[in-house]
Amino acid sequence: MLLFNTAAADVFYKKQKTCPHCHSEHFSLSNHSKVLRFSILPIIPLSINYQHQCDACGYTSAVSWYSLPPLELASFIKYFIGLVLIVYILTKAILGIHEQADNEIRYLNEPKKFDTYFVYSDKFTGEPKRINNLKVAQLVEFDDKSMTFRVANYTYKYNKDIEIAMRTSMLVQDDYFSSKTMTFTKQQVKQFYEDNSIYKIMRPELYSLYGGFVMHPPKPKPLYAGVKLDKHNQQGITYFKDGQFKEALESFTLSAKGGYSWGQLNLGQMYRDGQGTEVNNEKAAYWLNKATLQGNPKAKIELAELCLSYDCSKLNTQ
Numbered sequence: 001m002l003l004f005n006t007a008a009a010d011v012f013y014k015k016q017k018t019c020p021h022c023h024s025e026h027f028s029l030s031n032h033s034k035v036l037r038f039s040i041l042p043i044i045p046l047s048i049n050y051q052h053q054c055d056a057c058g059y060t061s062a063v064s065w066y067s068l069p070p071l072e073l074a075s076f077i078k079y080f081i082g083l084v085l086i087v088y089i090l091t092k093a094i095l096g097i098h099e100q101a102d103n104e105i106r107y108l109n110e111p112k113k114f115d116t117y118f119v120y121s122d123k124f125t126g127e128p129k130r131i132n133n134l135k136v137a138q139l140v141e142f143d144d145k146s147m148t149f150r151v152a153n154y155t156y157k158y159n160k161d162i163e164i165a166m167r168t169s170m171l172v173q174d175d176y177f178s179s180k181t182m183t184f185t186k187q188q189v190k191q192f193y194e195d196n197s198i199y200k201i202m203r204p205e206l207y208s209l210y211g212g213f214v215m216h217p218p219k220p221k222p223l224y225a226g227v228k229l230d231k232h233n234q235q236g237i238t239y240f241k242d243g244q245f246k247e248a249l250e251s252f253t254l255s256a257k258g259g260y261s262w263g264q265l266n267l268g269q270m271y272r273d274g275q276g277t278e279v280n281n282e283k284a285a286y287w288l289n290k291a292t293l294q295g296n297p298k299a300k301i302e303l304a305e306l307c308l309s310y311d312c313s314k315l316n317t318q
């Protein structure tokens, strides 16, 4: 089937009349208009041609478009469905391009860690130009004046190959980025963008671009081993880092009940954050207070913060 075609249109309004020639009742409007279609989708009418046609004797008479029944005229809108769609899609695409450009300027001016830059390898890293010349660089550090990137070990010929790499979470593989970083001044980076050495900038959402991970989620909050190592607290930290919160809670409970202030701090935080357990501010305050009474500086800060939203007046502070 041809994608573009000019199949004849149907009559929308098909009222029978009497034939002036043979008086048959099968004298009706027929539509011989040509419409350019994409597959079955009409895009634009090429010619409007209606006739009255008799099924009995074959007599035909031309009908000009302005004498068509109003319903048939109103139905002309159907010929433009494809055109309206095309205009709509183009408008969206153009607006999208503008939005992307606006975002890129914003990303340059207000950088964020893990902003992802699409670059021409030869211009950005100074490597010799090869057929595969496209690369990904990711912002890993910045301050007011400079920006530091980690640069991919991989190069690509086409941008779509980069999109595939992102979609398949290649960027979070261990060897994807070189361990060496590159630092430029902000001004240099802007220059790269202006001369198109950087041809696109994207900011990951939920650690992802194109549906695949492009960065590791940030590590959970630091846990406290303390100065003097405590076996249960250490075990709890190991569990916690593996995401085994129930086991971590048990280990921190043993450590806390054993009187170890860092274990009490960790346990208090888990009750406060509802990890491995329901949120329990009463228990959180209890254990943070225990650790504070032992002079744990971190616990003191955490407790003070908790007491802003939780009534700590019943705590035994001696």
Ligand SMILES: [Zn+2]
Residues within 6 Å of the ligand: 019, 020, 021, 022, 023, 024, 027, 054, 055, 056, 057, 058, 059
């Ligand atoms: Zn007839």
